Amino acid sequence: MKKFLIILIGSLAVLYLLLTQIAPDIVEKQQNPIAELAPYQVSDSVQVFYDSLTFIGDLHCDALLWDRDLTKHEDFGQVDFPRMQQANIAVEAFTIVTKSPAGQNFEENSADAFDNITLLNFAQGRPLSNWFSLFKRAEYQSGKLQDLADDYGDKFSVIRTKSDLEMLISKRASDPSYTGGFLGVEGAHALEGDFGNVDRLFDLGVRMMAPTHFFDNELGGSAHGISGEGLTEFGEQVIDRMNELEMIVDLAHISPQMIDDVLARTNRPVIVSHTGVDAVFDSPRNLSDEHIQAIAENGGLIGIAFFPGAVGEGGTPAIVQSMKHVRDLVGVEYIALGSDYDGSVLVPFDITGLTLLVEEMFKQGFTRDEIRAIMGENMKRFLLENLPE
Numbered sequence: 001m002k003k004f005l006i007i008l009i010g011s012l013a014v015l016y017l018l019l020t021q022i023a024p025d026i027v028e029k030q031q032n033p034i035a036e037l038a039p040y041q042v043s044d045s046v047q048v049f050y051d052s053l054t055f056i057g058d059l060h061c062d063a064l065l066w067d068r069d070l071t072k073h074e075d076f077g078q079v080d081f082p083r084m085q086q087a088n089i090a091v092e093a094f095t096i097v098t099k100s101p102a103g104q105n106f107e108e109n110s111a112d113a114f115d116n117i118t119l120l121n122f123a124q125g126r127p128l129s130n131w132f133s134l135f136k137r138a139e140y141q142s143g144k145l146q147d148l149a150d151d152y153g154d155k156f157s158v159i160r161t162k163s164d165l166e167m168l169i170s171k172r173a174s175d176p177s178y179t180g181g182f183l184g185v186e187g188a189h190a191l192e193g194d195f196g197n198v199d200r201l202f203d204l205g206v207r208m209m210a211p212t213h214f215f216d217n218e219l220g221g222s223a224h225g226i227s228g229e230g231l232t233e234f235g236e237q238v239i240d241r242m243n244e245l246e247m248i249v250d251l252a253h254i255s256p257q258m259i260d261d262v263l264a265r266t267n268r269p270v271i272v273s274h275t276g277v278d279a280v281f282d283s284p285r286n287l288s289d290e291h292i293q294a295i296a297e298n299g300g301l302i303g304i305a306f307f308p309g310a311v312g313e314g315g316t317p318a319i320v321q322s323m324k325h326v327r328d329l330v331g332v333e334y335i336a337l338g339s340d341y342d343g344s345v346l347v348p349f350d351i352t353g354l355t356l357l358v359e360e361m362f363k364q365g366f367t368r369d370e371i372r373a374i375m376g377e378n379m380k381r382f383l384l385e386n387l388p389e
Helices: 002-031 044-052 081-086 116-123 128-132 134-151 162-174 196-203 233-245 256-265 289-297 315-330 351-363 368-386
Strands: 057-061 091-097 156-158 179-186 206-210 271-275 301-304 335-337
Touching: 002 116, 044 351, 057 271, 057 301, 057 335, 057 368, 081 179, 081 351, 091 134, 091 206, 091 368, 116 128, 128 134, 134 156, 134 179, 134 196, 156 162, 162 179, 162 368, 196 206, 196 233, 206 271, 233 256, 256 289, 289 301, 289 315, 301 315, 301 368, 315 335, 315 351, 335 368, 351 368
Parallel strands: 057 091, 091 179, 156 179, 179 206, 271 301, 301 335
Antiparallel strands: none
16 A cells, blocks of 8 residues: 555646646746737838837836746747847846736726636646735745846846936846846735735835736735725735835736726826727726826826737737827827737737837837837836936
8 A cells, every 4th residue: 555655646737747847838838828920011212210219118028927938049938038139129027926816807807716826836846835825926026036136147137226227227238138137926815814924025026016917805805806895904005115125016907996096196107007998999908098198197107018918919009009098188198009919919029029019100100209218218207217316
């Protein structure tokens, strides 16, 4: 009997090891599709203009969720460090996903639904602590970005302060292959209801956090949850502490009432890291004109997402149409890129295909200065003004 148990346990261990080696790549290839694969071709004039851009930035990608080695150029997934360099990216926001309900949809999700990320952590062979703790998942992904940066040498840096960003900008002036990223958290359920975890996340390098993701939590209501409520008392405490720490509040995925409550409470500009607009594609996850105007009055920044659930089925033209609507409503200075790369979404192109976006912006009548602003200058200005010293 003892021998049988040893053989059984050994066999299960081998099977689990094989699972962790094979399953993650298969799952990600299914979850992060690309409509048009690289290489991407644009006119010579568009390419010359694109190459002249000194700061390109994106407010949202979920690459840390997956098991890929981001220091290597892969033929799947949507972002990695070599492709960031190839695309002339200055800064990418690496957002941390800690929980995703089974049957996830834009209409209604329960916090009690089976959690897909638990299964993903199991399949990826991540530490046992990640299987049971949302905060530990955030801690792990924060450390992963720094470990990847260390492995990549000095060409990739983790941005935590205004000085870090200024140093990166200075390096890129002589060598555009320098690139970097900063950490965000997609849903403050990662706090596990512990107020002290706000400071712990900040100490781990997190500089942006959204109160909710696809379900309601201790801070209040999600745009895709059940309650529709605004900020709870705990949520108010978290927003206040984020302001004190100069941690950027991300309004993506939160309920309309919570948008109102956060804007009424915060004393600092906010970000919507990845969104669409109702006027172009009506969806619970998108912004109304009233909220676009309120965010602009706050001095905030709106990242336009790239996937059909945010901009509709129109691909690259639909992305630009959403940008055009915000520009015409409040001004180009409030628009940024918010791809949602590697976020279990279909996108028109990977990060090396941003030239196609620029080409479409020219087709839809954007000026060179407007394109520079949207492609990164607005993000650069916002971060220089709002990152901690």
